[in-house]
Amino acid sequence: MTQVEAQRLVELAKRRGFFLQSAGAYGGISGFYTYGPQGAALKRNVEDTWRDRFAIQEGHMEVDAPTVLPEPVFEASGHLDGFDDMLVECPECSESHRADHIIEDDPDTGIEEAESLAPERVEEVIAEYELVCPTCGTGLAGQAIEQFNLMFETNIGPGSSSPGYLRPETAQGIFIEFPQLAEYARNQLPFGVTQIGRAYRNEISPRKSLLRVREFSQAELELFVDPEEDEPDLSSVADVSARFYPATAQDCEGGGVIETTIAEAVDHGIVADPWIAYYLGVAAEWYDRIGLDMDRFRFRQHRPGELAHYSEDCWDAEGDVSDPGEDPDWIELGGFAYRADYDLSKHDSHSEEEFTIFKQYDDPVTVETPTVDPDMSYLGPEFGGAAGDVAAALETLAADDPDAFEGEEVTVEVDDESYTVPVEQTGFAVEEVTESGEHVTPHVVEPSLGIDRALYTALDHSYREDEVDGEQRTYLSLPPEVAPTTVGVFPLMDKDGLGERARELAQDLRATGLAVTYDDSGAIGRRYRRQDEVGTPYCVTVDYDTLEDGTVTIRDRDSTTQRRVAIETLGATIEALVEGEQAFEDI
Numbered sequence: 226m227t228q229v230e231a232q233r234l235v236e237l238a239k240r241r242g243f244f245l246q247s248a249g250a251y252g253g254i255s256g257f258y259t260y261g262p263q264g265a266a267l268k269r270n271v272e273d274t275w276r277d278r279f280a281i282q283e284g285h286m287e288v289d290a291p292t293v294l295p296e297p298v299f300e301a302s303g304h305l306d307g308f309d310d311m312l313v314e315c316p317e318c319s320e321s322h323r324a325d326h327i328i329e330d331d332p333d334t335g336i337e338e339a340e341s342l343a344p345e346r347v348e349e350v351i352a353e354y355e356l357v358c359p360t361c362g363t364g365l366a367g368q369a370i371e372q373f374n375l376m377f378e379t380n381i382g383p384g385s386s387s388p389g390y391l392r393p394e395t396a397q398g399i400f401i402e403f404p405q406l407a408e409y410a411r412n413q414l415p416f417g418v419t420q421i422g423r424a425y426r427n428e429i430s431p432r433k434s435l436l437r438v439r440e441f442s443q444a445e446l447e448l449f450v451d452p453e454e455d456e457p458d459l460s461s462v463a464d465v466s467a468r469f470y471p472a473t474a475q476d477c478e479g480g481g482v483i484e485t486t487i488a489e490a491v492d493h494g495i496v497a498d499p500w501i502a503y504y505l506g507v508a509a510e511w512y513d514r515i516g517l518d519m520d521r522f523r524f525r526q527h528r529p530g531e532l533a534h535y536s537e538d539c540w541d542a543e544g545d546v547s548d549p550g551e552d553p554d555w556i557e558l559g560g561f562a563y564r565a566d567y568d569l570s571k572h573d574s575h576s577e578e579e580f581t582i583f584k585q586y587d588d589p590v591t592v593e594t595p596t597v598d599p600d601m602s603y604l605g606p607e608f609g610g611a612a613g614d615v616a617a618a619l620e621t622l623a624a625d626d627p628d629a630f631e632g633e634e635v636t637v638e639v640d641d642e643s644y645t646v647p648v649e650q651t652g653f654a655v656e657e658v659t660e661s662g663e664h665v666t667p668h669v670v671e672p673s674l675g676i677d678r679a680l681y682t683a684l685d686h687s688y689r690e691d692e693v694d695g696e697q698r699t700y701l702s703l704p705p706e707v708a709p710t711t712v713g714v715f716p717l718m719d720k721d722g723l724g725e726r727a728r729e730l731a732q733d734l735r736a737t738g739l740a741v742t743y744d745d746s747g748a749i750g751r752r753y754r755r756q757d758e759v760g761t762p763y764c765v766t767v768d769y770d771t772l773e774d775g776t777v778t779i780r781d782r783d784s785t786t787q788r789r790v791a792i793e794t795l796g797a798t799i800e801a802l803v804e805g806e807q808a809f810e811d812i
């Protein structure tokens with residue numbers, strides 16, 4: 226999409242009620258958007274399809290956690306220390322900018338991903354290419370790069386004794402409830418927990434309308450798996466085809482995007498983890514379902530320096546929001562991360578609860594367990610204040626290297642000092658213990674999709690301009706399932722009973738669950754154009770023949786062709802069209 230077309234889309238979005246910058250009456254608030262009536266309906270439909278595909282069809286749970294969480298949660302998760310962007314302040318106008326974006330936006334640098342560069346290198350690149358402040362054009366060479374934490378801080382309750390943060394990802398609300406959620410799942414792995422909700426990031430420079438904002442919606446699935454045993458059944462997505470851009474291809478000259486199926490991507494080792502591959506397949510189907518042009522869509526693997534602090538491997542879903550024919554402008558729509566046991570281990574060690582699953586063995590196993598029971602009446606007088614640490618060191622040594630207790634004496638190191646203890650004073654013994662299972666920390670596979678970016682890209686990819694009856698027309702070719710309104714109902718004119726009949730028909734269609742709008746203002750052509758602009762796939766007109774023979778015309782948005790349909794079959798026909806069970810040409 227060119228700048229001009231992007232601007233047209235944003236104007237259409239405001240004029241027709243999709244989205245607008247919030248608080249315009251107070252000068253506007255950067256990075257915050259309000260969804261209008263069309264946008265709120267579109268967003269709800271997009272979220273419903275996500276819920277259907279990622280939660281209901283997969284048999285996963287859904288939760289709804291708070292958006293504010295206390296500081297210890299983010300100490301444990303690593304967000305307090307590691308969730309930073311690089312900030313550079315202009316010495317002239319004092320505007321703050323994301324230093325990595327300034328580098329990426331200058332084609333001379335040839336750097337497409339600057340987020341993974343060290344701050345010192347960012348300073349060097351800014352100086353080397355004489356990069357300037359995007360606001361006032363002043364040179365930024367020599368300006369210090371600061372690490373800026375993206376979380377919004379608040380106080381929970383009066384005073385400042387209990388700091389809290391607006392969640393920067395919905396995921397933490399799921400992880401911290403893991404012990405209880407595991408109970409709901411009857412402690413059986415694998416199980417998945419989904420959540421759709423708001424997340425907050427105090428972005429240094431929000432930009433590109435909905436694409437980088439400070440409050441946005443995420444749809445996340447945290448899938449808890451046993452890394453030793455669980456494997457996905459790939460059969461349902463094996464034939465899903467997509468474009469893959471592996472890390473190795475990004476780093477080598479001539480490396481390119483590989484178009485292949487999920488099954489082949491796994492077989493050829495393009496996507497190493499089968500769980501990630503499975504959800505790439507599910508997501509490709511979902512992005513297609515909500516109206517993305519899959520020729521302008523790809524999965525790109527993170528290069529090692531790009532990985533988030535919690536992630537072992539990650540693929541992004543990316544959509545191109547440039548005008549076809551121009552250089553692609555890829556934006557990240559979603560991340561598919563293998564978080565391993567990072568989050569559960571952190572919350573396990575920072576909290577009072579256990580973040581593990583007790584895995585029952587098929588048959589109990591007997592294991593030999595080396596133990597010590599040191600004689601403190603010997604260690605105390607012998608080693609004084611170090612006696613307790615020596616006892617602990619003996620316990621560790623028994624577990625790690627029981628053979629060390631085979632001689633007369635055993636030696637342990639405490640604070641760089643060696644302590645030698647007669648084995649008979651250590652109480653060393655090997656006990657036989659029968660165990661029925663073990664505690665394991667599940668690994669996490671996380672598809673995390675941004676709703677606002679998906680919605681914006683669906684609008685971008687469905688934006689069309691053409692000519693109808695010699696007149697310029699703009700329309701949104703949104704899939705009927707997600708379009709804010711499914712049917713527009715018009716009387717040819719609001720007289721001779723046509724208006725009453727059309728209102729009655731609109732009401733009857735609403736009663737079947739369809740999203741219907743009624744419009745009797747202006748010429749019929751204008752009413753079609755209004756519905757085309759908000760992506761309404763079907764318009765139904767009540768005319769004089771309706772009063773005679775009980776039929777109406779139904780018009781298809783994209784082709785503008787019309788058919789005559791009996792009112793009794795209209796609801797069923799529209800339903801079949803929306804479900805994709807019938808083609809408009811076959812009516």
Ligand code: GAP
Nearest residue numbers: 394396436437438441557558559560673675678
């Ligand atoms: N729990 C993992 C996580 O939060 P992420 O890649 O940081 O991963 C996931 O975010 C998705 O959230 C992104 O792919 C993007 O679609 C969306 N997102 C992140 N920051 C955003 C922002 N400032 N504005 C709009 N969407 C954003």
